[in-house]
Amino acid sequence: MSIGHDLTVLELESQIDVLSRIQFVSRFGSNLVHIEGVKGSGKSWLAQRYLEKWSDDANQALLMCHPNQSIQQQRGIILKQVVRDPLFNEFDTVVDSIGRMLAGEKCNLVLVIDDAHLLPPELLSELWLLVQKAQLTPNWQINVLLFSEAGxxxxxxxxxxxxxxxxxVDIDIVPLTQEEAATFSEMLVVRFAASREEKARIRNLVEKTKRFPAELIALGEKKTERRVIIRSVTNSPVGVLxxxxxxxxxxxxxxxWLNQSSTTPVSPSVDTTLEHDSKLALDMDERIDSAMSHFEPEDDTHTIPPDVIDTPVIAETSVEKGKRVIVPSELVDSLVSDSASIENEQKEPTKIENEEQIVSVKVKPTAKEGNAKDSSTLESELASTITFTLANKELKTISDKHYILQLAALTNEEAVQEFLDEYKIEKSVRIYQALRNGSIWYIVTFGDYASISLARGAVQTLPSSVQTLGPWAKSLVQVHREIDSVK
Structure with a gap:
């Protein structure tokens, strides 16, 4: 939002409340603060106002995002404001570059990012890791403030x-109150109007307009366009004539045209009309009589189906000898239930033989046969299908400064085995257990990388079927913490 210099001296109660909450959260620790509001709610002004008057005791850095910026340009803008003579590689992560440039020195930094919803996901992850590292470093205090559009x-x-x-930490930018909107419009819009009529018009529109700074400022900008339109009409009398x-x-x-339509010819006389209607009625009666003659009763006994014969009948057919016809198991089940001559537990297919054809019938095993298996046998068969092993101890031995790629998170061993069999990656992954919301989860991971950039770059080397799962880089610090949570 661009309001002009006069707005820098006008701080309303709702804006002061947002600024004071940001200051309270970022004063005594390192945090990532997300400030969101709808378009036109004053995010850009709040971001610059906070750096100007509310964070004088800290080093400041400001990044104003644009759609055409690359991630290397955004890294460079941030790092050039952290130290006086920066020496860094734009392709390294922000975490690695700041850690190398500070080299253990004390740091008190406030990083403000305007239009943060335009940040690439990779840079957003780096800023989150920077705050996490600052929380673990005693002489570091780094607060990242992300101003973005709502949602x-x-x-x-x-x-x-x-x-x-x-x-x-989430902070919402709320609309101005009715009193604040009136004060805002009087100070920044109404007093710049050229005439009393224009001032009255703006005051009437304030109550009907959304109470956001940009919407109120727009009320004063509409008057110029309207004045030009009126002047262009009044200054052209030839056009008016x-x-x-x-x-x-x-x-x-x-x-x-109305006069011409009223002189149309008069309709025919009443007698002629009645005669014509009577002829139409007679023709209609004759048509109805001829149509009713077709609805005489007919003999439809041939459409009734034949009587049901209880005794079985063997139908002869001309199909070649030796061919088989497989009858669906559902049909056989119904035949078994209806016929008392067939045993309930039939193990071999029923064969109906005649001189021309042989029919083989498949019968499903009964429910008794399915329940006859011992439960311990089923459990042993299920356990034999699980072939993977957990790599908790192996992952604990890897340095917590490294990164891995997480492929999936599943809730039971059977799902893990099905996942490994489907993508054929059992020999190249590591699996560990994690406790989430009181339940055990199985996390499938891949690789071991010295930096987050190498981990993300390795995604392109995976099979295309695995890339569709959306692998994402994960710090071994978090992996070790999740493994310890199971103990």
Whole structure:
């Protein structure tokens, strides 16, 4: 939002409340704060106002996002404001570059990002890891403030912080109150109006307009366009005369057309009309009589189906000898239930033989046969299909500075085995257990990488079927914490 210099001295109660909440959250620790509001609610002004008057005791960095920026450009803009003479590689992560440039020095940094919903997901993950590292470093205090449009950044932050104890802090920008909207419009819109009529018009529109700064500012910008339109009409009398002439010609043409339509010929006499109607009635009666003659009763006994014969009948057929016809098991089940001559537990197919054809019938095993298996046998058969092993101890031996790729999170061993069999990756993955919401989960991981950039780059080397699962880089710090939660 661009309001002008006068707005910098006008702080309303709702805006002060947002600024004070941001200051309270970021004063004594490192946090990632998400400030969201609808378009036109004043996010850009709040971001710059906070850096100007509410965070004088910290080093400041500001990134204003644009759709055409690359992630390397955004990294460079941030890192050039952290230290005086920065030396970094734009392709390294923000976490690695800041850690290398500070080299253990004390840091008190406030990083403000405007239009943060335009950030690439990779850079958003790096900023989250930067805050996480600052929380573990004693002489670091880094607060990242993300100003975004409502609803556009929340899903990405939920994915980044999923399964972690720390979460981003959310702050909403609410609309101005009715009194604040009136004060805002008087100070920044009404007093710049050229005439009393224009001021009265703006005051009347304030109550009908959404109470956001950008919407109220727009009330003053509409007057110029309206003034130009009125002036262009009043300064062209020739156009006004031409328009009036067209209207008069249109009215005269309409009057003439109405007079012409009223002089149409008179309809035939009443007698002629009655005679014509009587002829139509006679013709209609004759047609009805001829149509009713076709509805005489007919003998339809040949459509009745033949009587049901209880005794079996063997039908001869000309099909070649030796062919088989497989009857569905559902039909056989119904035959078994209806015929007393067939045993309830038939183990071999029923064969109906004649001189021309042999019919083989498949019978499903009965429910008694299905229940006859011992439960211990079923459990042993199920356990024999699980071939993977957990790699909790192996993952604990890997440095917590490394990263892995998480492929899936499943709730039971059978689902894990089906997943491994489907994608044929059992020999190349590591699986560990994690406790989430009181339930045991099985996490399927792949690889071991020294940095998050290498981990994300390795996604392209995976089979295309595995890439469709959406693998994402995960720190071994989080993996070790989840493994320990099961103990």
């Amino acid at each position: 556009k950044l929340t899903p990405a932050l939920s994915r980044v912080s999923y399964g972690q104890e720390n979460k981003p 031409a328009l009036a002439s067209l209207l008069l010609l249109g009215a005269a043409g309409g009057y003439w």
